[in-house]
Amino acid sequence: MVAIDERAEEFARQKEALAARLEREALEAEASGIPDGGTPRDKTGQGPPEAAPADPEELEAPAPPVPEPTTEGIGPIPVHADIALFLWPEERGRFPVEFTKAGRRVLLTATKTEPWLSERLQDQIAARVGKALGEDAPAADVLRKKIRAAFADLAEDLETDDEKRRALTPRAVRIVIQRTEAVDVYPSKEPGATYFEVTIAGLRFPVTSEQMGGLESRFLNTLWMSAFYEPLNATRTDWQRIQAYWTDPAIKTVHEIEELTAAEAVIDRLVEKLEEVELVADAASMTGPDVAWFDESKNIIWVHGRRIARFLEDLKRPGWTDGRLSTALMQGGYTWARTGKPRIGAEAAKGKEGKQTRCWPFKPGLIAFRPVVRRALDVRDLLDQE
Numbered sequence: 001m002v003a004i005d006e007r008a009e010e011f012a013r014q015k016e017a018l019a020a021r022l023e024r025e026a027l028e029a030e031a032s033g034i035p036d037g038g039t040p041r042d043k044t045g046q047g048p049p050e051a052a053p054a055d056p057e058e059l060e061a062p063a064p065p066v067p068e069p070t071t072e073g074i075g076p077i078p079v080h081a082d083i084a085l086f087l088w089p090e091e092r093g094r095f096p097v098e099f100t101k102a103g104r105r106v107l108l109t110a111t112k113t114e115p116w117l118s119e120r121l122q123d124q125i126a127a128r129v130g131k132a133l134g135e136d137a138p139a140a141d142v143l144r145k146k147i148r149a150a151f152a153d154l155a156e157d158l159e160t161d162d163e164k165r166r167a168l169t170p171r172a173v174r175i176v177i178q179r180t181e182a183v184d185v186y187p188s189k190e191p192g193a194t195y196f197e198v199t200i201a202g203l204r205f206p207v208t209s210e211q212m213g214g215l216e217s218r219f220l221n222t223l224w225m226s227a228f229y230e231p232l233n234a235t236r237t238d239w240q241r242i243q244a245y246w247t248d249p250a251i252k253t254v255h256e257i258e259e260l261t262a263a264e265a266v267i268d269r270l271v272e273k274l275e276e277v278e279l280v281a282d283a284a285s286m287t288g289p290d291v292a293w294f295d296e297s298k299n300i301i302w303v304h305g306r307r308i309a310r311f312l313e314d315l316k317r318p319g320w321t322d323g324r325l326s327t328a329l330m331q332g333g334y335t336w337a338r339t340g341k342p343r344i345g346a347e348a349a350k351g352k353e354g355k356q357t358r359c360w361p362f363k364p365g366l367i368a369f370r371p372v373v374r375r376a377l378d379v380r381d382l383l384d385q386e
Contacts, residue, residue: 080142290307340358
């Protein structure tokens with residue numbers, strides 16, 4: 001009987017200790033505004049029906065890589081008393097959010113989606129803010145409502161306030177949009193031949209329909225570095241926002257569809273450029289790319305290779321290399337062969353010892369070159385030789 005009584009007394013002591021521990025944990029949870037299970041509640045113990053436990057996939061811990069505050073972003077946004085909110089542009093798929101009390105940081109966190117669009121995220125953030133404030137925290141329901149109201153006001157402002165919208169736009173997106181001056185679309189009947197021409201800071205960039213319709217930002221980062229010698233580091237999400245801007249009907253200009261094939265359109269443009277070129281009557285007078293030599297003995301008009309290279313650089317049509325142009329010219333009957341290497345300028349007088357220059361052999365009569373002239377060599381001609 002004595003042993004049974006001792007066990008009963010021990011069981012009673014354990015029961016009292018367990019009850020005391022549970023009561024202590026309940027008081028601690030109430031002080032932080034988070035009851036068992038992690039759901040925010042007010043002082044009456046009733047949890048709001050909208051509240052949800054923190055989702056680690058959506059709400060990130062305040063440890064790196066959450067970025068430190070910068071001069072960009074929005075804030076302070078008043079929340080309650082001396083509690084304020086700061087937000088910064090998305091960085092690598094995260095939206096940094098900071099809360100301060102009397103100018104002192106109490107929480108720096110980040111979300112995977114825009115926090116001003118999700119009350120569920122706002123409730124999770126409110127629970128963390130309350131826990132971080134500890135005894136200085138207002139009632140959980142008050143804090144939750146104030147944080148929701150602050151985010152709701154921000155969401156409304158972002159609909160109409162361009163300055164605030166820019167402040168929360170990622171750097172890469174903001175820079176590209178600010179520097180974009182025009183987007184021209186040149187449709188084509190040929191599948192995949194439609195291309196875009198984007199003018200950025202006075203420079204024109206060709207973008208294929210495949211690139212414009214794709215999801216990857218690599219081509220844009222490469223284009224930016226080659227043009228401006230600075231990294232853009234646009235992410236896939238950044239590119240999708242730029243893509244939406246470049247394809248906005250209010251921004252882009254769609255030109256009439258080309259009735260000519262792509263090759264015919266390119267050749268027509270080349271013909272127009274070559275009509276500015278002056279013909280000379282002998283090889284020695286062909287001293288640079290601004291003149292062409294009419295070799296009457298072979299019935300060939302030699303156009304300097306650098307002249308064609310300049311044309312292709314200015315053309316800025318994706319896929320148009322000198323090889324493709326050469327094929328199109330031969331198929332159209334404009335040239336005798338792909339290219340040749342005559343001796344021209346000062347090298348012509350050296351005979352077989354002279355250096356050969358790559359030129360394009362055009363047929364006479366198809367392009368209205370400027371009339372044949374004879375002119376004497378001078379020092380400037382010699383300096384223009386390759």
